[in-house]
Amino acid sequence: MKPETRAQLEARLKYYRDIGISAFFRDRAPVAPGLSPAPPQAHSRATASAGLKAGAAQPSRPSSILKPSASASLPAASRPAIQLPVVQSPGLFDAASKIMNDSLERIAADIGPDCTRCKLHRRRNKIVFGVGNPKAKLVFIGEGPGADEDEQGEPFVGRAGKLLTQMIEAMGLRRDDVYICNVVKCRPPENRTPEPDEIETCSPYLLRQLDVIHPQVIVCLGAVAAKTLLGTTASMGKLRQQWFEFRSTKLLATYHPAYCLRNPPSKADVWKDLQMAMVELGLPLPPKKK
Ligand code: URA
Helix, strand or coil: CCHHHHHHHHHHHHHHHHCCCCCCCCCCCCCCCCCCCCCCCCCCCCCCCCCCCCCCCCCCCCCEEECCCHHHHCCHHHCCCCCCCECCCCCCCCCCCCCCCCCHHHHHHHHCCCCCCCHHHHHCCCCCCCEECCCCCEEEEECCCCHHHHHHCCCCCCHHHHHHHHHHHHCCCCHHHCEEEECCCCCCHHHCCCCHHHHHHHHHHHHHHHHHHCCCEEEEECHHHHHHHHCCCCCHHHHCCCEEEECCEEEEEECCHHHHHHCCCHHHHHHHHHHHHHHHHCCCCCCCCC
16 A cells, blocks of 8 residues: 555544544445445445435525424435524525526636635635535535635645545545535635625625535534524534524534644534434434444
8 A cells, every 4th residue: 555545544544533433344335327436435325425416496595493303313305394493683695586597607707716806805816716516415614715725726625624525525425526615715814714894795605606506405614604604693512413594405513624623522523413414415324333
């Protein structure tokens, strides 16, 4: 085995140990037609990529909250319909309407190659639009690009991005099965938190991306994404482990991978949250620890 392959494998196994997965077996489950096979996983990925498709246009609806329930472990189709209580404060996007025949290409073109709509453009190198499957069932939303992303023009490619990739792979998916983007498309100087005017200027493009992709599940990575979409000031500790509804799409909030790097025990919390998304998406969960 090449030293770099070995190092990658060791990093992957360490991540699995960190999140409490210890049962490993080789699994060559069949792969959906048209999808290339993934590397060996810690558990089956047979249904991981199956049925990725864009949904139909949906009207705007208020963000709503759904407490986790016993029915969460049932397949999505056989779960009883639940009335979702409405979150008090409206999300930033609640009033925004959909653009007919919108596409990711059109959104990128509308942003343009030299956007100067907010002050983040002054020190930006590359606009980081988003990456992944335009028909993804699962979308991850971060805060804003960091130095590596600003240099490469792709979200989550630095250290936090490597951890996100490990999380995605632990779910039995590949990075290019999902879609990854940020609230703001340009790097805030010194990686500071994006300011309200920057979020307000840039987030309509995020909304359009979500409307075009229309995933089954949105995962907000960190408080900035969660607060932007849900219009809440609640802490991540309060937001995680429960379903919200964002414009008819189920939304989960969890810790940002950069927070997990600073606070490794939180990786296990994120894994719990991601397993809720896996149940919703019909992805097989890894065997429980004995
Ligand atoms: N952090 C983010 O929130 N987004 C990125 O793209 C990279 C790091």
